[in-house]
Amino acid sequence: MTVTQLLDRFISVDLLRSLEIFCPELILSATVVLLLLCRMIGVDRRIPACWIALAGSLAAFLGVVVQLRFMQSPGLELPSDFFGWAIGGAVRGLAALFHLTEEGVGTPGPYFTGLMMHDALAVMFRLGLLLLLVLTLSLTVLTGLPDQEDGADFYTLLLGAVVGMLMATGVNHLLMLFLSIEMMSVPSYAMVGYLKGRRQSSEAALKFVVYGAGSAGVMLYGLSLLAGLFGTANFHEFAARFTVAMAGEPFSLTSGVVILTLLGVAMLFVGIAFKLSLVPFHFWCPDAFEGASAEVAGFLSIASKAAVFGALLRFATAFTGDGESIRQLTSYLGVGLAVVGAASMTLGNLAAYTQSNLKRMLAYSTIAHAGYMVLAVAAMMVFRSAAPGGLLGSRDPLQESVLAVEGLIYYLAVYLFMNLMAFAAVAFIRNETYREDIDACRGLITGNFWTQLVCVALLLSFASLIGIPPLGGFFAKFLIFRSIFVAGYLHPVLWGVLAIAGLNTVISLFYYFRVMRAVFILPRAENQRPLEMPGVVAAYSVIIALPIFLLGASPLQARLSETARAISASLFY
Amino acid sequence: MSPHLAELSLAERLSEVGWLGQSGALLAAALIHALLVGLFFGLPAFVFIWAERKISGRIQDRLGPTRTGGRFGWLQSLADGVKLVSKEDLVPAAADSMLFRVAPYIVVVASFAAFIVIPFSDGWIAQALDVGLFLGLAILSLEVLGIILAGYSSGSKWSLFGGMREAAQMVSYEVPLGLTAVIPVVAAGSLNLNEIANMQRGWAGHWLVFHDPFTFIAFFVFFTVTLASNKRAPFDLAEAESELVGGFHTEYSGMRWSFFFLAEYASMFFVSMLAVLLFLGGWWTGLPGLDEAVIAAVGGYPARVLGMVVLLAKSSILVCVQIWIRWTLPRLRIDQVMTTCLKYLVPISCFLFLGATIWPLVLLAVLGRPSVLPLGDEPIGARVVPAQAGLSAPAAGRNMATRVSRSTQEAEGSR
Amino acid sequence: METVIFTIYALAACGGAIAVMVSQNVVRMAFWLVISLGSVAGLFFLLHADFLGATQLLIYVGGTVVLLIFGVMLTASGPMLTIRSGPGEVVLGGLVGLAVLGMLVFGMLSVDWESQQTRMYSAAAEEGRGERSMGYNPEGEGNTARRLGAALLGVRFDRDLGRNSETLSTGYLLPFEIVSVHLLVVLVGASYLARTKRRRPNPLEESLES
């Protein structure tokens, strides 16, 4: 093959398709440039930066919607009923607008010469992330976080971080893993320090950046060990290469390959655990969230978690395969993850109990929820390590891992709405009372009608965070607990983890209840007037709180859960 | 021995001598190169300090410097050297003594090491790298470290101000420096200085400065930026003697002080050589007839010595221009220095860079060939090593330098 | 000869790193860091990664460290320069460090790298990728700029040329392009943070401050 042929081939086979799949990221990047250009030529006096950012992220969101549509029904067939036909027609129009085609977006598989992976999972995660971006943008517009002058800076950072997150959901290469984690971290350091005149904010940013840079360094070292040991940086070659490297030796902790692999994975996990705020690497989280504004904290708590879980799923599945030694490794990693998860939820819930600052309390609750979610990945790893026809009996390990990942996806979907609602409520309360501690919420229910609506939305979100039955949070937790229970047949340690998780759910009840008590039962302090929130704030709260219901006890629940299962299956088949 | 040195034509040539043997030839080649690099580093200081005195004396009508020190005052530099060596080496009490002592060495080592990437003539290069230009700029950028450390460690506020100014200035000017240095690279398609210089063989119209309008402007921007990165007037804020006493070297005396000066003149010479190699045809005279006549008359190898003389002459002219500018223009203020860089030089060099990348495409579309001047038989775009040669068959197409030198040798051998 | 050069660079790199760790003065730390990073650049040259060595010198030593020293000068005033760490921390950190180092070195020594490489090579050959060379092609040593450039373009001439395979080898077009967006965003963020205080105060912030 000659140089020209190779170039032609690269452009025609790979590049054009990759660019199609990459369209949401491209749109966001273009929006960033547009934002800065507009400020340079002074257009931002007439068109505020937030509208440009919102338009860009909506466009990217629509692009992903079309991609998802292609994934679900190849060829974009039009359904017979009128609404389906209208929606299908609109999607077709959008597809033509974005130049998305069946050959490009519709076919799953690696793109950009194997650096990234395109499948339903990636598309779904990106859809969620872009939805969150749109919601966060609207929230900042409502609460007026960036002023006219600095709007372009803030939205540039926000969109830049989201580009990194979108990429993290589809990583298939160690470099892309590191790159996407850096791309989401570095702008978020700056976002945490966004209120730069405020002492707390700069302190939070300093802690975040110092710990973040350190964990990124450790992660990179682990990455270099793995890449060197396996002689490749592509995820899908890892399992095979590990088997080759072991060369038939038994799996033992004295073998150099095993030591280096475990060290490498552990170091790489340091970086991932840092972003997920899992237990030994969680200490930045309360400080950073307390110092940052509530909008930024809410965005980071959801978005960086979701994106990194996407990356973690892919990284974890790279270490699963056939062969005795790789099975051993997988089960070690799975049990290790489960222990980390149990530790995080315990510490998070216990520490949250003593907090008086709302954001700090929510930060600890975030740590606990990350613990629940990582259990799903742990269960998935344990299932993947099962030898065929082993202890699981009649259950199919692969099917069970699909269910475990389904639990994670469902949890993340619910978590998006319930956690965003909680942080949005903090922002609304701050705007009214200029305070962010639990006492500030006392007697919130005595406010005007709109304030009461916000209170109800907050109640829904907290109830779902606890996992009270009819709401989405319950089903999400149930799915994960079920997977952990089944995985316990393979590793009895997981039953212990399950017991801890159950206990934690009870503990969490108390601190969420403290806030609820302040909001609904305690009277307003003497010298404080009842709050009067604007109606648009209440409308926003209702829009976010509604899906918490829909994902719970609603006719849609079964369909949503099925969608999540189909999506999680795309990771394995 | 480092693998690169073994490929050098000089070593190959020496091994033909016979009684030297293979390793002896390598050693001899290494010695000769070390000597060359050392000379190129050390001599400019003496020559150009003398030149600076003479030129400034003429420019400002000051007769003193033109009358002292032997015939034409050539002994003056030597007398300076003797004086500096015999002076006491003081370390102030407030200084951080270790850093204070080390800082001049960093500066000297940086500007000395930069010369290893310079081809003095076709193939005469201490370290034949295909990233020569990039490495040269990288090493040159280390000089600032020594100056900052000197400024900081002196324990004097004048020095600290000087160091800070230097840091701010260098860090900002590195951007346009890099961008303008890349423009001839874009035109030539190589980072190898030897290759770039050899591509400018032939008529002076082949010199990259005349390659397109963007390289033409880029040359002047490059020259301006190198003035700043060498902290030469009008950008000599780091040592502005009328405001900061002596800037970063206020507290230095004797040998250590002279090291800073040695380094300054050496890097003046270095950037001038870089400019000549990148834009002004390197060791080619610009008259193909003359080049060929010389090669035919004295043979390929001695012709390189003459090539080196050509390179030296061109660079010396540029150094004289630097001196001329120093004694003509007033010093800028620090804010003016930063504005010049960030508001003017950076956008200009970005624009030039974009232009230089688009130019060949425009020419191809309009004229159907990648060069305006129909000079010579091969336009510069065609002279770039085909990508395939460098990539798929590395042994065959190692780099142009060795190939050119080999072909010259073969020609000699056949004769 | 290579061993001698390697020893010099390796000792300088490790010595510099240890001095950074031990030193208590920030500016001296920066100096030792320069020594260490510069020697690492030397090791890169020894490993025939010329472009990387030059990049290391230009970006790390000439850029990042200068930036760090700049930061030291802007923030350091007298006592801040030598903030000492407590002895307990030092002992604990040292012990943990030694443990990690011991584990890493033990792992590295107990892997037989040569046989690993042979096994990987034969495995790659079985998968039909036998053209993949052992290690970085020593024939083209040092000639890295063009290879790297082509890889950043997204096409791996060094691997895919002369091979009729359906799949293309990993090219780095995407990171190369997207890193520019990242740098732009980061630049905006850094300049926002380092800019002087805004002109009109934000009432929200003031109230939160009190």
Place this chain on the structure above:
Amino acid sequence: MSDVGLTPYLIVAAVLFVCGIVCMATKRNAIGVLMGVELVLNGANLNLIAFSRYGQLGFDGQAIAMFVIVLAAAEAAVALAIVLNFYNNHLTVDVDQARQLNS
């Protein structure tokens, strides 16, 4: 010409990494911590390039190391801006003095 082989490079990289880790753990000056991070990143880069020369990683190691250098520079820039911002607000760069947020 003698060849050094892979292991010595890996050990140098491990020493750099560990020095960086200890530096991050023990330094109280924020800029000192950042210097530790630089050391860690350099250890990783040296690993990558050593594997690229002697291991099966091939040219990918150099490409990855290239991006790492760029990303590290970007990170250092933001970190430094944050340190400056912190200094403006607190008049210190001591990380242990950053304890307003502990409750």
